[in-house]
Amino acid sequence: MRKKILIGAFIAVAAMASAAELELKLGADLYRDLTEDAAGHNPVKIYPGGSAGLELLVNEDSPFRFGIGAEAKSSVEGSGGYDGHYAFPVYGVGKYDVADTWYLLGRAGYAFAKEGDADDVIDANGGLYGAVGVGKEFMDERFNLEFMYELMDYDYDTNTSASNEDGLYHVASLKFGIKFGGPSPAVAAPAPMVVEKPEPVMVVEPEPEPMPVVEKPAPAPEPVIMVPEEGLKLRELFSVNSYEVTGAGLAEIDEISQVLEGHKGTLTIEGNTDSTGAAKYNMMLSEKRAEAVANVFKARLEGEEIEIVSKGFGEENPLVPNTTPEAKAQNRRVEVFWAPAE
Numbered sequence: 001m002r003k004k005i006l007i008g009a010f011i012a013v014a015a016m017a018s019a020a021e022l023e024l025k026l027g028a029d030l031y032r033d034l035t036e037d038a039a040g041h042n043p044v045k046i047y048p049g050g051s052a053g054l055e056l057l058v059n060e061d062s063p064f065r066f067g068i069g070a071e072a073k074s075s076v077e078g079s080g081g082y083d084g085h086y087a088f089p090v091y092g093v094g095k096y097d098v099a100d101t102w103y104l105l106g107r108a109g110y111a112f113a114k115e116g117d118a119d120d121v122i123d124a125n126g127g128l129y130g131a132v133g134v135g136k137e138f139m140d141e142r143f144n145l146e147f148m149y150e151l152m153d154y155d156y157d158t159n160t161s162a163s164n165e166d167g168l169y170h171v172a173s174l175k176f177g178i179k180f181g182g183p184s185p186a187v188a189a190p191a192p193m194v195v196e197k198p199e200p201v202m203v204v205e206p207e208p209e210p211m212p213v214v215e216k217p218a219p220a221p222e223p224v225i226m227v228p229e230e231g232l233k234l235r236e237l238f239s240v241n242s243y244e245v246t247g248a249g250l251a252e253i254d255e256i257s258q259v260l261e262g263h264k265g266t267l268t269i270e271g272n273t274d275s276t277g278a279a280k281y282n283m284m285l286s287e288k289r290a291e292a293v294a295n296v297f298k299a300r301l302e303g304e305e306i307e308i309v310s311k312g313f314g315e316e317n318p319l320v321p322n323t324t325p326e327a328k329a330q331n332r333r334v335e336v337f338w339a340p341a342e
Helices: 002-016 247-260 279-300 325-331
Strands: 020-034 049-058 064-073 085-097 102-115 121-125 127-138 143-158 165-181 232-234 265-272 306-312 333-340
Touching (some): 049 165, 085 143, 102 143, 279 333
Parallel strands (some): 265 306
Antiparallel strands (some): 020 049, 064 085, 102 127, 121 143, 143 165, 232 333
16 A cells, blocks of 8 residues: 555656656666575675666755656665566655755655576565665756765565564665756747827928018937947846746836837846855856746847847855845846847
């Protein structure tokens, strides 16, 4: 019954995942030990072994990722021709970022077992499985190395006097991970908003009687671009941990877009965050927020001779030290810079 509940929970987690990342795990079990073998005592020596498995992780854009996994371990072999059992852990896994590319990990689940080639082992049964460890990502987070300590229950049915021997299977392992796929949420640009320009008013003067010359008023000056050299700092564009522009943010972007119509130049959008959370997550969030604002400007200024670029700086460019909630609020911003064409 316990096995069915665990398997059902893993299937439910997989079904709920709207975007997931698949990871191939290849491992080396550097140290293995059994508290009891089939005869009820410790083998003289247990040899190292290997493993291979898959993990399906969701919530990749957050410091905490979770998912499910399954692994197959080579047979527990020891000196004197000992061959105990094969282990097949099925587990839930969680990973939490603690530094730029370092993270802590944990596993919990059930380890199925199959008897090896030992003559005195009739049947091998699995038990609960758990593991803790630390990992490091590299090469654009597509590869990782994880060192972990694993522990699982087992018991043997044997044809010796010491039947139904049970114990714990200890493993210290190093695993190499390769990621495939992964979420890449796209920020959909909103539908272009058409702002109608008023038709120019033409004044037709009738043929007047000769009268004194009246000077015509000077033409209206060109509109002044309302983007200062130090840039506009926009702070109300997004909800917490979101990179979808709010309704109030769209209205603010519309005002700037109307002023820029008819002008030529470059519009630069820069995203910034405070120091709350992992630096990697803050960098991703600032890039996606800058990209989202740039997409709105591109839609509003379609057809204009304006180049629009976006950049994200994470927590690297604070305006003030991140020492109070008020200071952090100042540092959470999107800045808009305008450079007119020469």
